[in-house]
Amino acid sequence: MIKVGIVGATGYVGAELTRLLHHHKEVEISFLDSRSYAGMDYGRVYPNLRNVVTDQCISINLEENLDDIDLLFCALPHGLSQPAVKKIYQKKKKVIDLSADFRIKNFETYETWYGTKHEALEELHAAVYGLSEIYQDEISKAQLVANPGCYPTSILLPLYPLLKENAIIPENLIIDSKSGISGAGRTPADGNLFAQCHENLKAYSIGVHRHIPEIEQELSIAAGEEIRIQFTPHLIPMTRGILSTIYIPNKQETKLQHIKEIYNSYYEEQPFVRLLEENEYPQTKAVSGSNYCDIGIKIDDRTNNIIIVSAIDNLIKGAAGQGVQNMNLMFGFNIDEGLQQTAMWP
Numbered sequence: 001m002i003k004v005g006i007v008g009a010t011g012y013v014g015a016e017l018t019r020l021l022h023h024h025k026e027v028e029i030s031f032l033d034s035r036s037y038a039g040m041d042y043g044r045v046y047p048n049l050r051n052v053v054t055d056q057c058i059s060i061n062l063e064e065n066l067d068d069i070d071l072l073f074c075a076l077p078h079g080l081s082q083p084a085v086k087k088i089y090q091k092k093k094k095v096i097d098l099s100a101d102f103r104i105k106n107f108e109t110y111e112t113w114y115g116t117k118h119e120a121l122e123e124l125h126a127a128v129y130g131l132s133e134i135y136q137d138e139i140s141k142a143q144l145v146a147n148p149g150c151y152p153t154s155i156l157l158p159l160y161p162l163l164k165e166n167a168i169i170p171e172n173l174i175i176d177s178k179s180g181i182s183g184a185g186r187t188p189a190d191g192n193l194f195a196q197c198h199e200n201l202k203a204y205s206i207g208v209h210r211h212i213p214e215i216e217q218e219l220s221i222a223a224g225e226e227i228r229i230q231f232t233p234h235l236i237p238m239t240r241g242i243l244s245t246i247y248i249p250n251k252q253e254t255k256l257q258h259i260k261e262i263y264n265s266y267y268e269e270q271p272f273v274r275l276l277e278e279n280e281y282p283q284t285k286a287v288s289g290s291n292y293c294d295i296g297i298k299i300d301d302r303t304n305n306i307i308i309v310s311a312i313d314n315l316i317k318g319a320a321g322q323g324v325q326n327m328n329l330m331f332g333f334n335i336d337e338g339l340q341q342t343a344m345w346p
């Protein structure tokens with residue numbers, strides 16, 4: 001049994017962490033940190049957990065309140081994670097950071113895309129990128145894990161193996177992703193108002209989205225050369241879920257069977273990546289509330305393109321669920337402990 005604290009526990013990601021960890025057999029939650037709801041019962045902040053999680057939110061002093069825990073989840077907004085993670089790391093505690101602050105290895109790239117200085121370079125250097133299925137050995141030995149972004153998770157799980165195994169030529173990679181509104185978090189913003197999102201579908205941040213350097217970093221590592229992607233995110237009027245569609249010119253005439261063999265070699269032993277049958281394609285409802293990533297493949301012989309579609313729940317596989325999976329790796333627990341729930345259907 002380990003003791004775990006959550007900072008930023010009242011955000012959407014913090015709430016999913018709390019829900020998942022409450023049911024985890026190897027975990028005791030030590031504290032749920034909140035500035036805004038300190039002193040309030042957690043079940044009043046999140047009514048789905050009323051009478052289930054009976055703790056009160058407390059505002060933690062990171063200098064003093066950490067001696068008792070084995071692991072801290074940090075679910076704060078970008079920028080705010082750096083000072084928090086720094087304090088925890090210096091105390092030699094394990095930490096999983098859910099923000100983007102420790103994902104990008106080159107601090108100048110981070111500063112350019114996030115418009116803020118990086119103030120925790122020692123920790124950045126030590127951080128392991130937490131794409132669970134790809135970096136499981138590194139994660140299991142890490143003190144600090146940078147949990148991947150939600151769009152990147154949906155894109156890297158299908159693309160990384162194909163680039164690593166030279167099954168595709170990494171030119172003209174076009175990625176079209178759609179996300180539910182919970183991806184924007186709980187903090188209200190004009191663009192996320194019901195009246196503006198409901199019955200509306202929009203593209204945003206084309207070519208400038210902050211996940212581009214994170215995706216390109218990992219694809220470049222896989223390919224052994226610098227990769228550029230064309231990435232277009234969309235906001236869709238649903239609460240959860242990401243569907244990513246990836247278009248790859250099939251310059252090497254790669255066969256479907258070869259792609260399937262590569263995926264099987266990477267994911268056969270991995271419980272949370274599901275490869276769909278031929279002519280079946282992922283849908284967000286099939287993964288919603290679960291830690292699964294579903295992947296479907298099509299080779300269009302008429303246009304000679306490979307089209308790969310993936311679906312995840314942005315708050316689970318794209319955040320809290322992958323965080324728990326990484327915790328399981330770091331502490332040697334069963335990989336699916338706390339993560340066995342499937343999506344509801346319909």
Ligand SMILES: NC(=O)C1=CN([C@@H]2O[C@H](COP(=O)(O)OP(=O)(O)OC[C@H]3O[C@@H](n4cnc5c(N)ncnc54)[C@H](OP(=O)(O)O)[C@@H]3O)[C@@H](O)[C@H]2O)C=CC1
Binds near residue numbers: 009013034318
């Ligand atoms: N939403 C998603 O799908 C995903 C989010 N992430 C990342 O996880 C982290 C948490 O995201 P999410 O839960 O969506 O965010 P939210 O906006 O829902 O929650 C963030 C929480 O951080 C706390 N907080 C502390 N200081 C501040 C501050 N100065 N400004 C705003 N909030 C503050 C707040 O709680 P309180 O006021 O109670 O202290 C707030 O509830 C972010 O870094 C996000 O980018 C990663 C993957 C997916």
Ligand SMILES: CC(=O)N[C@@H](CCC(=O)OP(=O)(O)O)C(=O)O
Binds near residue numbers: 099148151185233
């Ligand atoms: C719909 C929406 O707004 N999505 C967010 C990304 C989700 C997220 O939280 O990003 P991280 O995984 O990096 O934390 C965005 O486009 O900025």
